[in-house]
Amino acid sequence: MYQDGIGTHNVSFMGTIGNIAFISAMFCILFTVSFASFVFLDEPKKYKIVHLLSIFEGFFIFIIINVLGGRVAFLSVFALLIPFIITNSKRLSRTIIAISSIVLGLAINIIINPEYHYDIGKLRLCFQFNGTALAFLVIVAIFWSLAYILYKRNFDLSRNKKIIFGIYIGMLVMVLLVCLVIYLINFNTGILYEIHELLHGNFDDDFGTYRVFLWKRAFLLLPEYPILGTGPDTFAVRFMEKYTEDIAALGELTINDTAANVYITMLINIGVVGLTTYLISIILQLITGIKNRNGYSKVLLIAMICYMIQDMFNLWVVIVTPIFWALMAIHALSIEKNKEEK
Amino acid sequence: MKKTRKSNNLKLIVFFAILLILARITISVIGNGKITGLEGYLYSIAATATDADATSSNATGADATSSNATSCNVPEITATSSNVSHTATNSDASTISTSDHAQTATNKETTSTIVNTNSDETEENDEVENVVYNNQNVTNTKTSNIEAQEEKEVVSFLETHKTYIMLIGICVLAIVVIGIIIMIDKKAIKKRKEQK
Numbered sequence: 016m017y018q019d020g021i022g023t024h025n026v027s028f029m030g031t032i033g034n035i036a037f038i039s040a041m042f043c044i045l046f047t048v049s050f051a052s053f054v055f056l057d058e059p060k061k062y063k064i065v066h067l068l069s070i071f072e073g074f075f076i077f078i079i080i081n082v083l084g085g086r087v088a089f090l091s092v093f094a095l096l097i098p099f100i101i102t103n104s105k106r107l108s109r110t111i112i113a114i115s116s117i118v119l120g121l122a123i124n125i126i127i128n129p130e131y132h133y134d135i136g137k138l139r140l141c142f143q144f145n146g147t148a149l150a151f152l153v154i155v156a157i158f159w160s161l162a163y164i165l166y167k168r169n170f171d172l173s174r175n176k177k178i179i180f181g182i183y184i185g186m187l188v189m190v191l192l193v194c195l196v197i198y199l200i201n202f203n204t205g206i207l208y209e210i211h212e213l214l215h216g217n218f219d220d221d222f223g224t225y226r227v228f229l230w231k232r233a234f235l236l237l238p239e240y241p242i243l244g245t246g247p248d249t250f251a252v253r254f255m256e257k258y259t260e261d262i263a264a265l266g267e268l269t270i271n272d273t274a275a276n277v278y279i280t281m282l283i284n285i286g287v288v289g290l291t292t293y294l295i296s297i298i299l300q301l302i303t304g305i306k307n308r309n310g311y312s313k314v315l316l317i318a319m320i321c322y323m324i325q326d327m328f329n330l331w332v333v334i335v336t337p338i339f340w341a342l343m344a345i346h347a348l349s350i351e352k353n354k355e356e357k
Numbered sequence: 358m359k360k361t362r363k364s365n366n367l368k369l370i371v372f373f374a375i376l377l378i379l380a381r382i383t384i385s386v387i388g389n390g391k392i393t394g395l396e397g398y399l400y401s402i403a404a405t406a407t408d409a410d411a412t413s414s415n416a417t418g419a420d421a422t423s424s425n426a427t428s429c430n431v432p433e434i435t436a437t438s439s440n441v442s443h444t445a446t447n448s449d450a451s452t453i454s455t456s457d458h459a460q461t462a463t464n465k466e467t468t469s470t471i472v473n474t475n476s477d478e479t480e481e482n483d484e485v486e487n488v489v490y491n492n493q494n495v496t497n498t499k500t501s502n503i504e505a506q507e508e509k510e511v512v513s514f515l516e517t518h519k520t521y522i523m524l525i526g527i528c529v530l531a532i533v534v535i536g537i538i539i540m541i542d543k544k545a546i547k548k549r550k551e552q553k
Contacts, residue, residue, distance in 0.1 A: 164539055
């Protein structure tokens with residue numbers, strides 16, 4: 016999606032990956048693997064350190080690029096894992112350490128305070144130390160002490176299905192309560208404002224950085240060719256043609272070549288048949304993965320789920336998607352052993 | 358082990374055979390060419406689109422990607438930044454509210470590249486002419502973008518104060534929950550000791 020044209024940030028390459036949305040997609044695989052390995056696997060310390068460094072560095076960059084889709088994916092996966100984390104002292108201890116490294120990243124970002132100066136065309140570090148940075152550092156210290164206390168404990172209720180189910184119910188109730196609060200209170204800013212408006216049925220075009228604009232209109236394209244769609248990569252042709260005026264109103268140079276949602280884009284490009292086939296294949300792999308999970312496959316499965324969630328807000332690009340396919344293949348291979356043993 | 362492998366392979370072969378047969382039957386029933394009538398597959402839609410107007414043809418393959426976007430004269434792309442809170446304000450919101458909450462400090466001099474999706478002048482026959490035309494046409498818009506970006510002198514990569522307060526609140530909440538878990542575990546340990 017190129018709101019207001021090619022030439023702005025959306026086609027500028029960052030590193031060797033691409034724009035911030037592509038980096039976010041890549042991070043959803045890489046850092047979920049690091050995070051899940053750090054928390055769930057009992058590996059030697061040297062590997063733990065590598066994973067922790069990866070989490071720290073990755074999230075430090077992630078804080079800066081600030082892609083909402085990636086954040087939603089990470090948070091969703093983290094929410095899914097919470098019951099399995101808080102019921103095991105070792106996992107909880109490691110999770111706290113991982114989160115503290117992210118908080119440390121926030122503090123460091125405030126302290127080094129990078130600023131881009133247009134007048135000289137350079138990035139500068141304008142060091143500062145304020146109350147917020149201090150608060151984050153204090154939180155890191157508290158987190159480390161709590162992690163140490165938990166590391167010494169030895170409880171594991173993660174195999175108790177009743178407790179896990181109870182925690183999920185509790186979380187669901189909490190989510191509903193949060194939704195209720197957001198519904199009642201207008202925070203007037205950011206994502207909370209957008210959720211507030213969406214809960215009131217106001218699907219404004221610019222919500223979700225114009226994703227609502229795309230999704231609303233993309234669904235209207237479906238009835239034209241519902242079964243097989245119009246073929247791979249034809250979204251732009253149809254969308255641009257049908258909504259020329261609306262798109263121009265966003266910015267003269269706007270180009271929309273995907274729906275900023277892989278599943279909706281598939282629906283338009285390859286129709287209900289194509290999307291259903293894809294969904295069946297990934298759902299089957301998820302089910303098989305959950306049934307035959309082992310230590311390593313669990314890590315890969317978590318990364319797959321994270322990527323699938325971020326797909327709801329992103330597009331497939333040649334530099335990242337093959338890694339997802341490779342991930343699925345490695346995952347399939349890792350559960351094959353379990354299947355054979357059974 | 359070997360048996361299961363063999364049976365798995367056999368299942369796979371049977372599965373693909375069934376798939377191929379089904380595909381063959383589908384092709385026989387629907388027939389070659391009829392698929393266009395049913396769903397208007399890629400080529401028919403692409404054909405109508407290229408005939409129709411400049412928007413669709415420009416926006417996709419040729420112009421947008423190959424010729425314009427990549428091989429243009431962009432002498433100096435200075436930086437890509439995001440997560441931006443503007444120190445100096447900017448009134449031209451439309452140029453800045455791009456996707457993913459992010460902004461870019463762009464080229465000072467851009468003779469680029471961008472496809473004019475809003476172009477009504479569809480009579481242009483030659484693609485190259487189109488590109489030249491678009492480049493000229495776009496310069497004005499780009500210039501206004503650049504001017505707008507030059508207005509904001511400094512871009513910070515920090516979050517807003519509200520977000521930081523919210524994050525601190527979440528951390529405090531997490532500390533309280535973890536504290537409760539440790540307390541519960543402590544009580545459980547005591548109980549176990551008493552029972553022994």
